[in-house]
Each structure stands twice: as structure tokens, then as C-alpha cells.
Amino acid sequence: MNAVSIPGSEELEVLSPSCIENVQVVQEYERAVIFRLGRLLHGGSKGPGIFFILPCIENYTKVDLRTLTFDVPPQEVIAAEGEQKASRALKEAAEVIAQSPAALQLRYLQTLNTISAEKNSTIIFPLPIDLLSHFLPSRLQAASD
Numbered sequence: 001m002n003a004v005s006i007p008g009s010e011e012l013e014v015l016s017p018s019c020i021e022n023v024q025v026v027q028e029y030e031r032a033v034i035f036r037l038g039r040l041l042h043g044g045s046k047g048p049g050i051f052f053i054l055p056c057i058e059n060y061t062k063v064d065l066r067t068l069t070f071d072v073p074p075q076e077v078i079a080a081e082g083e084q085k086a087s088r089a090l091k092e093a094a095e096v097i098a099q100s101p102a103a104l105q106l107r108y109l110q111t112l113n114t115i116s117a118e119k120n121s122t123i124i125f126p127l128p129i130d131l132l133s134h135f136l137p138s139r140l141q142a143a144s145d
Contacts, residue, residue, distance in 0.1 A: 022052055022054070023050060023051075023052055024051055024052075024053055024060065025050050026048050027048055028048040029064065030062050031046065031063050032046045032047050032063075033045050033063060034046060034060045045063065104132075112126060
């Protein structure tokens with residue numbers, strides 16, 4: 001280190017340029033990950049603030065902690081394909097239920113069971129399935145008679 005004399009004050013020591021290069025500053029939104037001889041330094045990341053790097057032994061990498069946002073274009077094709085698959089699955093389920101009146105009764109009871117398990121404050125008024133037969137297609141009514 002070099003000594004500098006200022007009239008009227010004590011001697012101040014000034015750091016040499018090579019020592020100043022080893023003092024690093026990390027902003028509040030950053031952290032420094034320090035590696036000593038290629039291995040992660042014990043204690044994890046440093047910062048925010050000032051820290052010292054040992055020359056030729058340590059190196060560091062600054063990591064930005066800020067969140068990056070990107071505009072993502074809407075994916076209309078995938079949404080349309082998903083809607084088509086869902087509509088096909090609903091159609092197939094309706095065909096299965098239409099073939100067997102007992103399947104409709106079973107599905108009705110499963111729905112009541114699910115509703116009663118999810119929301120305890122829900123009041124359920126079960127209706128006889130025969131009352132719903134007026135809303136079913138005529139071929140299901142003939143099968144149930």
C-alpha cells in the first residue's frame with residue numbers, strides 16, 4: 001500500500017489499483033455466488049453490499065433476482081383441439097349412458113355423493129329418476145318400461 005500525507009491530518013493509506021479491483025459491489029436485487037478454486041464457497045451467496053475477492057483463488061458470478069416477464073402469444077390451436085377432445089368425450093359418455101338406464105341412475109347417485117362430500121352446507125333434494133324420464137329421449141323411456 002502507498003502512504004499519502006495530507007497536511008493537517010494523519011497519514012492515510014491508499015489501496016493500490018490491483019486491490020481495488022478485488023472489491024466487488026452487489027446491488028440489492030443481485031447476489032454474488034463465490035467460487036474458491038472452482039468450488040462453491042461455504043455460506044452460499046453474498047449480498048447485497050460490498051465483498052472482497054481473493055485474486056487468483058476466487059471468482060464470482062452475479063445472479064439477478066428480479067423477475068423477468070415475457071409476452072406469450074395465445075395458443076388458440078391447442079385450445080380448439082382441447083375443446084374438440086372434450087366434446088368427443090362428452091358425446092361418448094352420453095351414448096354410454098343412453099344405452100343403459102341403470103347407468104344414468106348410477107351417475108345420478110355418484111353426483112349426489114360428490115356434491116355432499118365437497119360442500120357440507122349444500123342442501124340436496126334427491127328426485128326419483130322416474131320424474132326425469134319425461135326429459136329423456138323416447139327410446140330410453142321404451143327401454144325403462
